[in-house]
Amino acid sequence: NAGVTQTPKFRVLKTGQSMTLLCAQDMNHEYMYWYRQDPGMGLRLIHYSVGEGTTAKGEVPDGYNVSRLKKQNFLLGLESAAPSQTSVYFCASSYIVGGPYNEQFFGPGTRLTVL
Amino acid sequence: GENVEQHPSTLSVQEGDSAVIKCTYSDSASNYFPWYKQELGKGPQLIIDIRSNVGEKKDQRIAVTLNKTAKHFSLHITETQPEDSAVYFCAARGGGADGLTFGKGTHLIIQP
Numbered sequence: 375n376a377g378v379t380q381t382p383k384f385r386v387l388k389t390g391q392s393m394t395l396l397c398a399q400d401m402n403h404e405y406m407y408w409y410r411q412d413p414g415m416g417l418r419l420i421h422y423s424v425g426e427g428t429t430a431k432g433e434v435p436d437g438y439n440v441s442r443l444k445k446q447n448f449l450l451g452l453e454s455a456a457p458s459q460t461s462v463y464f465c466a467s468s469y470i471v472g473g474p475y476n477e478q479f480f481g482p483g484t485r486l487t488v489l
Numbered sequence: 490g491e492n493v494e495q496h497p498s499t500l501s502v503q504e505g506d507s508a509v510i511k512c513t514y515s516d517s518a519s520n521y522f523p524w525y526k527q528e529l530g531k532g533p534q535l536i537i538d539i540r541s542n543v544g545e546k547k548d549q550r551i552a553v554t555l556n557k558t559a560k561h562f563s564l565h566i567t568e569t570q571p572e573d574s575a576v577y578f579c580a581a582r583g584g585g586a587d588g589l590t591f592g593k594g595t596h597l598i599i600q601p
Contacts, residue, residue: 378532407588416495416578417533419588432588433490464532466588476521476540476582478589480532 375400378481380465386487387455395450395484397465405468406448407432407478408440410461417464423448455488462486491516493581495592503600508569510595512579513561519581522555522562523589527576536577537564566597574599 381396397406404425409417419432423442437459439451448467452459462485466478492515502508514522520541525533539546539553539562546553550569555562566573576596580589 409588409591414498414593416493416591416593417589418591422588430587433590466532476538477523477535480525480534482532483530 377401378465378467378479380463380481380484382484383482384485386489387452388489389456391455392451392453393455393486394452395463395465395486397448397450397467397481398446399448399465399467399479400446401467401479402445403467403479404445404470406442407466407468408438408448408450409464409466410434411464411483412461420450420463455486457488460486460488491519491581491583491590493579493590493592495579495595497595498593499596499598501598501600502569504569504571506569508564508566508573508597510564510577510579510597511561512563512581512592513559514581514590515560516581516583517557517560518583521582522553523580523582524551524553524564525578525580525591527578527594529575533578569597569599571599571601573597 378399407422408420421440426445465481468478495512523538526536527533552565576594579592
């Protein structure tokens with residue numbers, strides 16, 4: 375199993391450009407999450423999904439959109455990138471919350487710089 | 490919403506000594522408390538977790554304690570080794586399906 379994979383690993387954007395980050399998991403997990411990590415801030419939840427076709431906002435959703443068209447994929451979109459979105463983005467997935475398996479498995483991250 | 494405070498931000502210990510990292514949370518409904526280890530350039534990896542109906546859990550050199558009344562939980566690492574050097578994050582989650590709320594991290598440095 376590859377676990378959780380993220381594409382791309384690095385990206386540099388100019389202000390106003392758009393891009394999509396792709397997260398894929400091969401563990402048949404129901405739940406998927408997008409976090410951003412900034413120095414000294416820990417990880418903060420952007421959006422999450424509890425199943426195919428469903429999404430919900432997290433702590434810092436502004437400026438981002440997401441889609442979960444397939445169970446194994448969770449896409450994070452930036453429509454008009456801003457320098458404040460310079461960060462490392464992590465995707466995670468887990469089994470159904472509340473069951474015996476609570477662990478969130480994280481991908482390797484995407485380092486995004488917006489100039 | 491949930492708020493998780495983590496201390497200290499940096500911890501330096503001699504190899505072989507113990508390390509303790511402490512976290513407090515605000516939402517009394519939170520019921521799941523994982524600890525993650527993050528090495529440079531990698532994603533966080535779960536090292537131990539505890540549910541609210543348990544007061545302590547141990548896995549070899551790592552243990553976690555939870556005090557629900559005081560709303561704090563701690564990570565204990567004994568007999569520290571160089572490979573324990575990393576950033577450690579505590580987190581908390583309530584009863585819903587939403588994601589984890591993380592502390593800001595502790596940079597653990599093991600001095601040889």
